[in-house]
Amino acid sequence: MTAGHFAHIGERLRSRRQNAHLSTEQVARAAGISRALLYRYESGDVVKLEVLEKLARLYETSTSALLGIGNEYITHGMVFFDRLQRLEAQATQTTVVFGPQAYMLSSDDYDAALAARLVDQRGDQTALGDAEAERLMHVLRKRKAAFVRNRPALANIVPVGDVERYLAHGLGGHPQMPAAERAIRRLAARREMERLAGLIASPPMGVQIALTTEPLPTTGFQLLQLPGRRVLVTSPFRIVEPTNLHYGVAMISEDEEALRLHESLAARLWASALQGAAAHAELLRLLAESGAAGA
Numbered sequence: 001m002t003a004g005h006f007a008h009i010g011e012r013l014r015s016r017r018q019n020a021h022l023s024t025e026q027v028a029r030a031a032g033i034s035r036a037l038l039y040r041y042e043s044g045d046v047v048k049l050e051v052l053e054k055l056a057r058l059y060e061t062s063t064s065a066l067l068g069i070g071n072e073y074i075t076h077g078m079v080f081f082d083r084l085q086r087l088e089a090q091a092t093q094t095t096v097v098f099g100p101q102a103y104m105l106s107s108d109d110y111d112a113a114l115a116a117r118l119v120d121q122r123g124d125q126t127a128l129g130d131a132e133a134e135r136l137m138h139v140l141r142k143r144k145a146a147f148v149r150n151r152p153a154l155a156n157i158v159p160v161g162d163v164e165r166y167l168a169h170g171l172g173g174h175p176q177m178p179a180a181e182r183a184i185r186r187l188a189a190r191r192e193m194e195r196l197a198g199l200i201a202s203p204p205m206g207v208q209i210a211l212t213t214e215p216l217p218t219t220g221f222q223l224l225q226l227p228g229r230r231v232l233v234t235s236p237f238r239i240v241e242p243t244n245l246h247y248g249v250a251m252i253s254e255d256e257e258a259l260r261l262h263e264s265l266a267a268r269l270w271a272s273a274l275q276g277a278a279a280h281a282e283l284l285r286l287l288a289e290s291g292a293a294g295a
Helices: 003-019 024-031 035-042 049-058 063-067 077-088 108-118 130-150 160-169 179-201 256-272 276-294
Strands: 072-074 093-097 153-159 207-212 220-226 229-235 250-253
Touching: 003 035, 003 049, 003 063, 003 072, 003 077, 024 035, 024 049, 049 063, 072 077, 077 130, 077 220, 077 229, 077 250, 093 256, 108 130, 108 179, 153 160, 153 256, 160 179, 160 207, 160 276, 179 207, 179 276, 207 256, 207 276, 220 256, 229 256
Parallel strands: 093 153, 153 207
Antiparallel strands: 072 250, 093 220, 220 229, 229 250
């Protein structure tokens, strides 16, 4: 095994521990090792097989999954986005089949609106505490900073239905919300979609955006090209509308069959999607319809 492979094992060990809501002290005691040694394993040091087997039992997974042979499953949005940030920081190319836009293409104003949404007790889901929300926003800002710094190639396939819902309600908006506040949220969503229209009309280097009218499952997916490996990420967790950080199971896989099937799906969606001037015109149409409906 290469040093890079052990680093990937370390990432999985850290993710599994966090997903199990266990401290380093609890895990070290259960595995019969010191906390310092556990830190070394999670940082990419060579792990003894007998220790790896103990950790697999503790995390209710398999040794093969920790080695990267099986799939990695994550049941908490906070842990998932931290894991995704670490993968994206290494990516040279990513395809995002998700809407209403890839987070990395959102504005700083969106970050401010999202930070407020995460602690909004009036939402339709359990809000995060202030400290937890700030921790998540820190991870998300790291995602965006890495994208700006590394400039990986990015293809974003956006479902039209996601854009329509976002324009209709805004971030965290719903029909029972007071009209004035809902109007503010819809205006913020409109500005994000106007920004997206501008990116379609004049895309930054390496960025491609297409609109698909095909109905897609609620679970979006991402394909990442990293040095020497390809990774598939599927997730029900969303920081766009509808926001979801609490329910579902995300999967991170390097299985060749899963990668092939999702790459084929992304290629088919891209081939049939609206691109360039056609995508720009469609988004302007959606904006115009939304404006007329809200007038």
